[in-house]
Amino acid sequence: MYDITVADICCMLSGRMGTEQMFHVLRIPWCCSCALDSWFSTNLFYITLAQATQYTAPKQSETEMASGKAFNQFLVLPVLLMNCLVLLGHCEPQNTEEGDDLLTAACKHTLHFQVCISSLGSVPGSKKSHPKELAEIAINVSTKYAKETLSYVYELKSSSANNDSYNNNSNIYVSRCLSDCADEYSEAIENLQDSAKALGNGEYEEVDTLVSAAMSDAETCEDGFKDLLSDDDNDSTFPLTDHNRYFSELCSNALAITKLLVY
Known part of the structure; x- marks a missing residue:
């Protein structure tokens, strides 16, 4: 054994x-x-x-x-x-309530507990995973969602070009924002893939830098929409707001779990 x-x-x-x-x-x-x-x-x-x-x-x-x-x-x-x-x-669990599995214990250190449990808990074996394995899972889940969001961006761009789902002014701005967001999420995916390699090498500070950069990419995507809107279009709704928020929460959880390996 x-x-x-x-x-x-x-x-x-x-x-x-x-x-x-x-x-x-x-x-x-x-x-x-x-x-x-x-x-x-x-x-x-x-x-x-x-x-x-x-x-x-x-x-x-x-x-x-x-x-x-x-x-x-x-x-x-x-x-x-x-x-x-x-x-x-004779070893007893630390910083966990009786009955907690390793996933629950790790998620208690994150800012988005429910998101952590639901997103990582769906991965087989995650409840018994070592923190480094959980960090890897968290990064992979974030990468997967970034790819799904990028695919969704392309779908929105295609539908926006073929119909008038937005009013004329908003349609122009949204199309421009979607193009920018496609670039941002492509970069976010690269950052997360590099962070997975850094995690495997034990370069935890590099992981922190790269995952934080991926979060910034999503924030830039969201901020770009707000910056491009004119005063007359303040009521427009950006279709990626929920995606950007959830992606940032996934990355935040990945950062929190990675920090368990350092402290």
Whole structure:
């Protein structure tokens, strides 16, 4: 069940393994309250013993050094591993109410909880996903909706050119806005696709920058319509207002979940 190697444990002890990677290797749920500092304190004797086998006898022969490493691997490290597995058995959720799944716990950190639950909850396995997986799902959901919105923009442009669904003045402005929005959403899709790559590389600040840029693209789409309207057309309704708002909420949730990986 726990596919942990001696090398993994050595990386943990030496500090070369980050917290997120450590949680992944140990299969520790991200919302656990069990402090790793407590674990290291409890096993300080074994950690010291493991280090002592390497440094207390600098003039050892190669045979003696090999013997010391064998002792380190087959006696000390297994004890640490067993204690770590016991820790997992007593691990309790953190910052979640009793019965919360991982998705609900993550969505509580967003500004748009219901949107988070409904949009991510429809993805199979999301309720048991690690925060990084949830962040990936959130970005993918945002990208999918951006593509759907772009297709809708093209449909509106086509129908606007073929009929008089808007009054004469508004039709001119809306058509111009739709062309601008098509460019904005195309750029938003590129930003989100790049953010997915950055997430995979652990570049969380870059993810923040790119997803924020995608949100700005939707805002520019909406603002462009307001700027192009003349004083006589203030009562006109832009057909993408609801799409822009929902897309911004999806991106906002993706940002909030990504921040869980940093703090």
